[in-house]
Structures are given as structure tokens and as C-alpha cells.
Amino acid sequence: MAIIVIAEDEFLLADLLASFLEDEGHEVRSAPHGVAALKLVRAHKPDLVITDFMMPLMTGLELAQEIRADLTLANIPILLVSGAQGDIGRDHPQMFNAVLDKPYDQTALLIAVGRLLSS
Amino acid sequence: MDSGVPGLNEVLGGGFVEGASYIVQGHPGAGKTILANQIAFAGAAAGRKVLYVTLLAETHTRLFQSLGTLDFFDQSRLGAGIAYVSVFQTLRDEGLSAVVSLLRHETKRQGATLLVFDGLLNARDRAETDIDVKTFVAEVQSQAAFVGCTVLFLTSTRLADDSPEHTMVDGVIELNDELSGVRSVRRLRVRKSRGSVSLNGFHQFEITQKGVSVYPRLEALLASPSILDRFSSERMPSGVEGWDEILGGGLPQGSVTLVFGPSGSGKTSLGLSFLSAASTSEPGMLFGFYETPERLLAKADALGINLRAAHTAGNVYLAWHPLTENVTDKLAGDLLEKVRQLGVKRLVIDALAGFERASVYKPRLVEFFAALTNELRALGVTTLATWEMQDFAGPSVVAPGPDISSMLDNLVMLRQVEMNSQLKRVVTVLKVRDARYSTQLFELSFGNRGLKIALPLQPVVGATTGIASSPEP
Numbered sequence: 001m002a003i004i005v006i007a008e009d010e011f012l013l014a015d016l017l018a019s020f021l022e023d024e025g026h027e028v029r030s031a032p033h034g035v036a037a038l039k040l041v042r043a044h045k046p047d048l049v050i051t052d053f054m055m056p057l058m059t060g061l062e063l064a065q066e067i068r069a070d071l072t073l074a075n076i077p078i079l080l081v082s083g084a085q086g087d088i089g090r091d092h093p094q095m096f097n098a099v100l101d102k103p104y105d106q107t108a109l110l111i112a113v114g115r116l117l118s119s
Numbered sequence: 120m121d122s123g124v125p126g127l128n129e130v131l132g133g134g135f136v137e138g139a140s141y142i143v144q145g146h147p148g149a150g151k152t153i154l155a156n157q158i159a160f161a162g163a164a165a166g167r168k169v170l171y172v173t174l175l176a177e178t179h180t181r182l183f184q185s186l187g188t189l190d191f192f193d194q195s196r197l198g199a200g201i202a203y204v205s206v207f208q209t210l211r212d213e214g215l216s217a218v219v220s221l222l223r224h225e226t227k228r229q230g231a232t233l234l235v236f237d238g239l240l241n242a243r244d245r246a247e248t249d250i251d252v253k254t255f256v257a258e259v260q261s262q263a264a265f266v267g268c269t270v271l272f273l274t275s276t277r278l279a280d281d282s283p284e285h286t287m288v289d290g291v292i293e294l295n296d297e298l299s300g301v302r303s304v305r306r307l308r309v310r311k312s313r314g315s316v317s318l319n320g321f322h323q324f325e326i327t328q329k330g331v332s333v334y335p336r337l338e339a340l341l342a343s344p345s346i347l348d349r350f351s352s353e354r355m356p357s358g359v360e361g362w363d364e365i366l367g368g369g370l371p372q373g374s375v376t377l378v379f380g381p382s383g384s385g386k387t388s389l390g391l392s393f394l395s396a397a398s399t400s401e402p403g404m405l406f407g408f409y410e411t412p413e414r415l416l417a418k419a420d421a422l423g424i425n426l427r428a429a430h431t432a433g434n435v436y437l438a439w440h441p442l443t444e445n446v447t448d449k450l451a452g453d454l455l456e457k458v459r460q461l462g463v464k465r466l467v468i469d470a471l472a473g474f475e476r477a478s479v480y481k482p483r484l485v486e487f488f489a490a491l492t493n494e495l496r497a498l499g500v501t502t503l504a505t506w507e508m509q510d511f512a513g514p515s516v517v518a519p520g521p522d523i524s525s526m527l528d529n530l531v532m533l534r535q536v537e538m539n540s541q542l543k544r545v546v547t548v549l550k551v552r553d554a555r556y557s558t559q560l561f562e563l564s565f566g567n568r569g570l571k572i573a574l575p576l577q578p579v580v581g582a583t584t585g586i587a588s589s590p591e592p
Contacts, residue, residue: 032208
């Protein structure tokens, strides 16, 4: 079982993602924007962060930069899930360990999560 | 602020007022989301920063998939020019005041000068009292106005004029999609507009591959012609041998002539002859609903009318608008745009009924034609329009109504008259405004070298009824 923080402003996607991961036995914490997600990351030191790109207050890229800049959090794997900014994520491999383009299916998500948690 | 939506700036009286707030309302499917996104993408293309905030269940990915089929959608703008964010969770978990706070921070962070708030109904549902709604709208718009940000609140409910939201905002735009007979008609109306003089009433709009296009009602848009009408006493050769003499020297320049008669009486042929005299200094256009350009050219060839030469030389433009589902004001807009663009001086409209058929509210046609003809006169265009009479022969003459006839400068009637077991085409000039003209009846003949009006009709009785007989000796 792993602790996973989700940063996603769209509640339907956030709820769906959380349900999938909880069904796999993971403990999930969700935040509707980057600022709230960063607080969760600092509080829970998760095994994985899954983040959207476009969000209020703090983008997924800014969230990743904050995490990488904090030595106590810098090694947490980050998965970017995005509909339009996937390429920005791929251009920043030092920030994102993997990128999943929206819309994605359950299998692709679980494979990506499994790989990042096992690495 | 330029809306980026064809026709909408004119309806709004010059576009959106910078820093003002508007409600865009309409039932689901009315076109609000497409309209707002088109405005957002146009703004981003013009260098604006746009914040698009949703409170809806539809995911942004799904929204992008549906918008992706439209020409204005540009994926490269997502996150770079337009930021799409959802604040539903903030509303659900923390309430309206948290949303206001989040919007303030986000507007500042993005440097947004356009904020689209899609889902005002959800915010309304979260409010406990009307005061809460008022406070929410007031706070969002005042903090946006403070940084010069224009706000569009989208809502799928039809808010009453005295709703708290309406009383607070600067403008209200309503979108409708209703049935007119078997036809679906989209209409837009600006119900409120502070700081600009908008065009009143309904204006039809379409949603196509290009997005939304609004067609301002012509009589509202051109309540007065765009430029002053300069009266000219000059005459324009009609292109028909013998006709100029009857008209008193040709068609008065900058006038509107209605040629009416039954099918086959020679209306279109007369129009083609008029256009064959087009030149570089007097470009011509046929704005037609029935025959394709190629058929018109073939028809002119067959009648010996040298239209093809003027067409090949680029002096005549043939515009064909099939008589299918048209929008009256779109047709008029296309016509006037081409007239201005090409500098048209000789215009044939074949036939005025094409506008009538497209109209979903016929009582306005008198005002519509008044605006159209006034503008054509102001632009110095000499227009020949046709009107088809229902009966081929017989005493009844169903002419355009007096309201329409009186706004036309010249009236010419064509009839097919039975004489000595033969049908002859007879032309009668009923009116030439402010000029002398021949009131005699003349025969219109079709020869190998085009149309010709040679001799007055031999003395008969009852020619205008369609059945002539020899006069009593």
C-alpha cells in the first residue's frame, strides 16, 4: 500500500482517480489545486504525486518545482496527467517521472502508477 | 474589447466594454460555451490573458474534444494564453467566498484581462439567499474591474430581469434556439448594455465550423445609411437597345428599379443585359437565388447578350445563393460586403423573393428592404431587382405591396400578352422617380443580338390584362 497525493481541480477526475487507486489498496489524499497539494505533500511525504497541469493558484509544473526544490521531498516520483500540456511535462523530465495524456484509461493509469511505485 | 465574433461587436455597439461584466444566458445547447470559448481564443490570439473558470461536471478534456472540431480552437493556446481551471471543489467544500478569493488570486496570477465564469447556476444553487448571490457577483465583478478584467458569467437558466444577477452586471446577452415551422432558428438578444448603445431586438446567429457568426438585423444596423446619399441626375445605360429612350435617358444613377412579371417574361434577361454593360469603372454583380453562374452565362450566350466578355474581364461578379435555408440578414450582409469590396455600380437582385423566403418574421420585410435600398442608394449603386408575378396571363396583377413599391424609385412591368394567337412580351414603365418617361406599351423582343425594345405595341385594348384585342374601329 502506498500513500498517493492527487492534485486535480476537476472534481470528477479527482474522485474517479481516487476511487481507482483506493480500490488498489492505496491511501489517497486529494487537493483541488497546487497550493493545497503542496501542503498535503509536506504533511504526508507520499510515495507518489499525481498532478494535473492547469489548476488554480499553482500549476502542476510549479508544484513539481516546489517539490524538487525541497530536499526532503525531492525524490518523490511525480506523474503528470494532462490534456494539453503533456508535451511541457516531457520537456521537463527532471520534474516529472512520467506523463500520461488525458483522456487515459484505467489500465494505462495503473501501469504507470505501478512502475513509479516499484522504481 | 473586440469580441472576435463576426457581427457581435456591431450588436453590442462596438464590442464589450473593458472591465465590464456580462451575463450570457441560454438553455443548454443554445451556444453559450462555444460563444465564450470563441471570445476567449480570439482574445488570446490578440495577446490577452484569459482565465476560463468552470463549475461544471463536464471535464476540460471533453470540452477540448468538442471544441477541437471548430476552426478557432488552437491547442497551443491552452495554458499559454488561456488557462482553464475548475473551482467546483472549492465551491463544494469551502463556499462562495472561497471561490471569490480564489478568483482574485488567480486573476492576478494569470494577469487575466478576460475572465469567463462558466456555471453561474451552480454558484446560485450554493447561495442561501439572494443577498449571497448579489454579494458573490458584486465581489467577482468589482475585483475584476479593479484590474481592468472583463467578465462573462455563463448560465443555463433564464434569469428574470429583476434577478439579483441581472441587477448587478453591466450587460446581459441572451441566446435562443427555437423552432420556426420545421426550421431551427438561433437568435441573440442584448437585454441590457451599460456603457454602449447596443442594437435592440433579436439578431439571428449561426454556429458553423467557424464558430458563432451573428447577423445584425439590417434595419437596426443601418437605421440610417452608413454614408450620406448624394443625389445624381446622371443616367446609366440600361444595356437594352431602345429601353433608355423609354426611360428618359437610361436608369437614374443610384436608383432602385423593380422589374416585375411572370416567369418567362424576361426579367432575368433584362438584368443580364443591364450587367453586360458593366465596365472597369462600373463593375456589376448579379446576386441571385435561382440559376448558377454557369447557367446564367449560358443563358446570356443563347440570347446573344455579351455577358461572358464582361465576366471574363472581371467586371461582372455572379453570386449564387441557393434558395435553401438562408438567413435574411446574412444574405444582406454578404450582398453589401461584396458591393463595397468590388465597388459595384450595377447590381441585379434576382429576385427579392429570395430574401422574403429566408425571412422567419415577414412583417419586418418592409423595414428590411428600406434599409437595404437606402444603403444601396447611398453607395451609389444602380440596382435592378426582380419580382415574380404569380399569374402567367389574365387580368390579375399581384404586385409587391404598396409599402415595398413606394420605397422603390422605378417600376417596370413585364407581361406576356396574347395577341393574334401569339404571346408577346410587353414592357410598361409604371414609374421613374422624378423624371419624364414614356407611358406607352412596348414590345420586348429577343433576337440573336440580345434584347431589344423597338416599336410601340400596335394599338390594342387590354394589353396590361394579358389578353389583348383589337380596338373598336
